[in-house]
Amino acid sequence: MMRFWNYFFLCVFAGMLSLPAVAQNEGGGVLPQGNKPFVVIIDPGHGGVDPGAKGKYSTESQVALGIGLKLGKMISEIPDVKVYYTRTTDALPGGGTNINAALRWRANFANRMGGNVFISIHCNSTKLIRHRELIGHKTEYVRVHHKRVKRRVPQYRYYTTQSLQQGTEVYVWGVSKDDDKNLALRENAPLLNDPEYKAMFDSSGSAINTIFWNTVQREYTKQSLALAADVENQFVKIGRVDRQVKQRQVGIWVLHATAMPSILIETGFINNPVEEDYLNTHQEELSTCIYNAFVNYLAGVKGETTAQVLAGGTTPVVAQKDNSHYSYKIQLLVSSNRYSVDDAKFSKLDGKISREKDKENDSTLYRYMFGSFGTNDDASRQLDMIRLMGFKDAFVVTFRNGKRIDQ
Ligand SMILES: [Zn+2]
Structure with a gap:
């Protein structure tokens, strides 16, 4: 204040x-x-x-x-x-x-x-607010022109309260x-x-x-x-x-x-x-x-x-023109079992299933992928439904010029 x-x-x-x-x-x-x-x-x-x-x-x-x-x-x-x-x-x-x-x-x-x-x-x-409340009257006698006159004098109670501003x-x-x-x-x-x-x-x-x-x-x-x-x-x-x-x-x-x-x-x-x-x-x-x-x-x-x-005043770097072709797929599951792309577990999915073979250490793994989308958004829109169909760990994978660029 x-x-x-x-x-x-x-x-x-x-x-x-x-x-x-x-x-x-x-x-x-x-x-x-x-x-x-x-x-x-x-x-x-x-x-x-x-x-x-x-x-x-x-x-x-x-x-x-x-x-x-x-x-x-x-x-x-x-x-x-x-x-x-x-x-x-x-x-x-x-x-x-x-x-x-x-x-x-x-x-x-x-x-x-x-x-x-x-x-x-x-x-x-703010200052306290002062209040005055009439609590009654007192009778007093005063002299006016040598006469004794009765007078009622109001009595007040004074108190303060906090302002609620x-x-x-x-x-x-x-x-x-x-x-x-x-x-x-x-x-x-x-x-x-x-x-x-x-x-x-x-x-x-x-x-x-x-x-x-x-x-x-x-x-x-x-x-x-x-x-x-x-x-x-x-x-x-x-x-x-x-x-x-x-x-x-x-x-x-x-x-x-x-x-x-x-x-x-x-x-x-x-x-x-x-x-x-x-x-x-x-x-x-x-x-x-x-x-x-x-x-x-x-x-x-x-x-x-x-x-x-x-960000400290650094203007965002303008992206270099990128001529790469990007595509997106949904990875459904990874397994050491080799399933056919027509396997019953994929039958509910309306779209193309692909299988990729991967060597990890000494074992062979198969990644099962769904669809091929032009944008990440298109792929993501399908993701919820696919997870609901039982592929709980499904996620979107990005490909640049046909090559997978993230895991
Ligand atoms: Zn102050």
């Missing part, structure tokens, strides 16, 4: 000063240069002194780490892809105890490692919504008047442009949206409640500070008991969804098929 004001203040007072420089000068961009591997930064949210949102028996920090490690393991099996984690244990990244410093560390780490995509994993949480949300750093843009400008106004800050950007044109509308960031947003939308798609496919992709200008500093396409996934509501169980027992399923979306994304930016991505 991203606490808005927490990240907002960090954004204003700590992060923004170094942000545009970071965004332009580091990170790996959408695709790696040359033959470098595609670098994926996996960022399990929170950790250590910062447990994040809490469920009945687990924390956001634990769930995010569990999903992050499983996801990383899957992604690291893809050829030419390298995975880095901002943390692999239940500790704040960077080794400190300051949550905001850890947040900056995550973004800097992602940029330093030359990340090509940044995937941050979190859980959602559920589902997933994926956030990207947004640049397209004017409202958000204005909000971001307004919220960051004190910083824009800061002399040190002004000096930093005087040479490179408008600071406002640099921060909010630079084309690089816009390109990242486009890619981030593509990945985010597919992550939600994958979640929908397995029946998760879709709370959709959301763009944010403020509050998610880490997404803007990373100079690469970045998404933040809220995998579910840990304060909802049903969702907490799901988040703890279905991490493999959640990771697989994110993995599938990542494979699609990688194929998209590389201009390859997902099969090529998973």
